[in-house]
Amino acid sequence: MLEENLRQVKNNILAAARRAGRDPGKIRLVAVTKTVGVETVRQAAALGLEDFGENRLQEAREKVRLLPQLRWHFIGHLQTNKVRDVLRSFSLIHSLDRYSLAEALQRWGEKLDCRARVLVQVNISGEESKHGLDPQELPDFLEALHDLPRIVVLGLMTMAPWVDNPEEVRPVFRRLRELQQKHRRPEMTLPELSMGMTADYTVAVEEGATLVRVGTALFGPRTG
Numbered sequence: 001m002l003e004e005n006l007r008q009v010k011n012n013i014l015a016a017a018r019r020a021g022r023d024p025g026k027i028r029l030v031a032v033t034k035t036v037g038v039e040t041v042r043q044a045a046a047l048g049l050e051d052f053g054e055n056r057l058q059e060a061r062e063k064v065r066l067l068p069q070l071r072w073h074f075i076g077h078l079q080t081n082k083v084r085d086v087l088r089s090f091s092l093i094h095s096l097d098r099y100s101l102a103e104a105l106q107r108w109g110e111k112l113d114c115r116a117r118v119l120v121q122v123n124i125s126g127e128e129s130k131h132g133l134d135p136q137e138l139p140d141f142l143e144a145l146h147d148l149p150r151i152v153v154l155g156l157m158t159m160a161p162w163v164d165n166p167e168e169v170r171p172v173f174r175r176l177r178e179l180q181q182k183h184r185r186p187e188m189t190l191p192e193l194s195m196g197m198t199a200d201y202t203v204a205v206e207e208g209a210t211l212v213r214v215g216t217a218l219f220g221p222r223t224g
């Protein structure tokens with residue numbers, strides 16, 4: 001079933017890229033494995049998936065420990081007291097959403113002598129339940145990150161609101177790309193756009209996503 005699901009998702013990404021005249025090679029599928037067991041992650045890796053996303057450190061720990069060779073993405077809200085462990089095991093943090101977290105990343109980056117690769121999470125829809133910066137805050141925030149040499153800002157991330165018709169969230173994805181264009185500079189080109197989940201990843205690809213975070217469409221509905 002996973003194999004068939006994966007084929008389907010890849011085909012959909014390919015078709016969406018074609019519709020938008022984009023190079024499909026610029027789009028990475030991040031398999032979101034929260035609530036998925038380690039054997040299934042192994043199976044997904046054997047099918048050629050290379051990027052895996054988790055939103056909670058506690059749940060991710062065992063999988064990351066057993067499969068350290070995979071590329072792990074931290075996609076959930078990150079508490080500062082988890083920064084050390086996340087920096088050690090994850091190759092990209094999608095959810096930098098406040099300055100205090102940036103400071104913690106800088107501090108631990110120095111201690112561990114590594115750099116934190118991050119995306120800045122933007123709350124475009126303005127829903128209170130969602131983390132992320134207000135788009136208005138983005139320029140000053142990016143400016144402030146400039147002074148934290150252990151942080152490498154690779155792009156932007158957003159979560160679209162839940163809607164029945166994915167067309168309704170197209171403006172959210174479009175806005176994220178506009179923010180990328182507006183705020184990129186020679187020393188911070190913001191190449192990555194992490195947007196799109198099971199309900200809306202094809203729309204996100206049409207609007208420029210370089211990372212889509214897909215769980216349910218690959219692994220089925222979550223039971224836990």
Ligand SMILES: *Cc1c(COP(=O)(O)O)cnc(C)c1O
Binds near residue numbers: 034055159214216217
């Ligand atoms: C769970 C999750 C996803 C994947 O959601 P699906 O609808 O299962 O594809 C993507 N991004 C984040 C941040 C998530 O927490």
